[in-house]
Amino acid sequence: MNLILFIATLLIFFAVNPASAQSYELPVEHEHTFSDCRGTLVITPERIEYKTAHKEDARTWRYADLRQIKIQSPNSIELVSYEDQKRMMNRDRVFKFKVLEGEITSEISALLVERATRPVVTSMAPATEDAPAFKALVKHLHRFGGCIGTLKVYPDRVVYESEETPSDSRYWRYGDIQNFSQSERYRFEIVTFEDKFGGPKAYNFQLREALPAYAYDYVWTGVYPSKFRREERLAWPGDGEGISADRKARNQ
Numbered sequence: 480m481n482l483i484l485f486i487a488t489l490l491i492f493f494a495v496n497p498a499s500a501q502s503y504e505l506p507v508e509h510e511h512t513f514s515d516c517r518g519t520l521v522i523t524p525e526r527i528e529y530k531t532a533h534k535e536d537a538r539t540w541r542y543a544d545l546r547q548i549k550i551q552s553p554n555s556i557e558l559v560s561y562e563d564q565k566r567m568m569n570r571d572r573v574f575k576f577k578v579l580e581g582e583i584t585s586e587i588s589a590l591l592v593e594r595a596t597r598p599v600v601t602s603m604a605p606a607t608e609d610a611p612a613f614k615a616l617v618k619h620l621h622r623f624g625g626c627i628g629t630l631k632v633y634p635d636r637v638v639y640e641s642e643e644t645p646s647d648s649r650y651w652r653y654g655d656i657q658n659f660s661q662s663e664r665y666r667f668e669i670v671t672f673e674d675k676f677g678g679p680k681a682y683n684f685q686l687r688e689a690l691p692a693y694a695y696d697y698v699w700t701g702v703y704p705s706k707f708r709r710e711e712r713l714a715w716p717g718d719g720e721g722i723s724a725d726r727k728a729r730n731q
């Protein structure tokens with residue numbers, strides 16, 4: 480009996496240890512409609528766990544269990560699970576946490592962006608030193624009014640930074656952008672995968688200074704790489720099986 484216990488302990492030790500190499504614990508408050516509960520949010524490369532004495536709220540999510548991770552600020556994170564919430568007309572259950580000690584650092588943010596199976600909504604851009612390819616002063620249009628900031632276009636991402644309303648700042652990898660358009664010269668619209676009342680959320684920017692005309696093509700290439708590559712591939716007839724397969728399909 481003792482031997483079994485020993486082996487079990489050993490197995491648990493080895494199973495748990497590699498993950499603890501990159502594991503973050505944050506004391507948090509889980510926000511409810513009425514009284515809140517407190518506990519610890521444990522973030523590892525495999526899962527996010529909410530440990531709390533308030534048993535019915537304790538959860539462990541693998542990343543695939545989360546529909547949306549939203550980092551609103553260094554002190555606020557929101558997790559949307561696929562769990563139904565009957566009383567809320569089957570809206571997916573949202574867990575909103577306030578960080579009580581420490582903060583969601585750029586390392587934690589980077590881990591979440593890397594591990595999440597769906598785009599992470601984050602107001603925290605990872606600290607990098609590369610310069611944007613383009614940038615412009617903009618106004619982020621709200622339903623009423625708006626906030627002022629800077630739109631920056633990088634080779635791998637688009638960033639909106641607002642000192643005026645930091646919680647509206649966003650960082651999108653091109654894969655996080657569903658659609659974008661420039662309906663007028665001084666407009667720039669990004670449709671994201673961020674959920675807002677069940678629909679994707681759009682960010683409309685009014686440019687306060689012009690972007691060069693080719694900035695649009697630059698972003699387009701980033702947002703629609705498959706369209707771009709397909710055209711590029713067709714332009715190179717010698718390029719392998721993909722094309723002959725395409726042709727075969729067309730000829731049939």
Ligand SMILES: [Zn+2]
Nearest residue numbers: 509516533536
């Ligand atoms: Zn709770």
Ligand SMILES: [Zn+2]
Nearest residue numbers: 619626644647
């Ligand atoms: Zn705004």
